[in-house]
Amino acid sequence: QQPVQxxxxxxLREGEDAVINCSSSKALYSVHWYRQKHGEAPVFxxxxxxxxxxxxxxxxxxxxxxxxxxxxxxxxxxxxxxSGTYFCGTDYSSASKIIFGSGTxxxxxx
Amino acid sequence: DSGVTQTPKHLITATGxxxxxxxxxxxxxxxxxxxxxxxxxGLQFLIQYYNGExxxxxxxxxxxxxxxxxxxxxxxxxxSLELGDSALYFCASSTGLQNxxxxxxxxxxxxxxx
Numbered sequence: 001q002q003p004v005q006x007x008x009x010x011x012l013r014e015g016e017d018a019v020i021n022c023s024s025s026k027a028l029y030s031v032h033w034y035r036q037k038h039g040e041a042p043v044f045x046x047x048x049x050x051x052x053x054x055x056x057x058x059x060x061x062x063x064x065x066x067x068x069x070x071x072x073x074x075x076x077x078x079x080x081x082x083s084g085t086y087f088c089g090t091d092y093s094s095a096s097k098i099i100f101g102s103g104t105x106x107x108x109x110x
Numbered sequence: 111d112s113g114v115t116q117t118p119k120h121l122i123t124a125t126g127x128x129x130x131x132x133x134x135x136x137x138x139x140x141x142x143x144x145x146x147x148x149x150x151x152g153l154q155f156l157i158q159y160y161n162g163e164x165x166x167x168x169x170x171x172x173x174x175x176x177x178x179x180x181x182x183x184x185x186x187x188x189x190s191l192e193l194g195d196s197a198l199y200f201c202a203s204s205t206g207l208q209n210x211x212x213x214x215x216x217x218x219x220x221x222x223x224x
Contacts, residue, residue: 032213040217041215041216042215043112044213047212089153097158098213100152100153100155
């Protein structure tokens with residue numbers, strides 16, 4: 001089952017914050033976040049394991065709500081370099097394959 | 111640079127033809143994954159190999175096949191090509207079998223079927 005990402009697209013001004021959500025209809029084992037710039041390969045951001053943990057990476061952080069079967073990616077004080085499409089990938093056990101959502105396109109304007 | 115290499119970068123071919131895409135994983139990585147990304151679409155998982163053996167299959171068509179060689183490079187073979195096969199094909203590698211292992215993506219091969 002493909003996870004559902006929301007919003008599908010968001011436009012921000014530089015310095016604004018954004019939240020991207022990734023929801024699953026099944027209990028999650030882990031959630032993976034990637035960013036892909038146009039015409040480039042996806043680049044790994046972070047992995048979260050079940051347990052409701054939160055991780056941070058510079059001004060990008062993410063949480064994992066096991067009860068809600070949802071992960072959220074937080075981008076704080078967005079920079080132009082944050083532009084791109086953000087994908088979440090979910091899996092349901094350590095052995096199952098990762099299924100990616102359809103992506104959230106983030107555009108940052110000066 | 112992720113350390114994963116893919117060749118060729120671009121490939122233009124005609125319907126009905128067969129092509130082979132090549133991927134070299136990062137040094138030390140045993141798992142190789144293949145993904146298809148159509149225009150403005152997400153990543154569709156095709157197949158995973160680990161140390162030469164097929165480990166997981168996704169939405170891979172019967173016209174497509176893959177293998178991983180003893181030196182751990184992998185090839186994705188696409189045959190009887192159709193217009194709808196035009197897409198970016200990414201290869202990714204990781205150290206092991208666990209989904210918690212980070213996948214490092216190669217630059218991709220852009221396939222255009224005319």
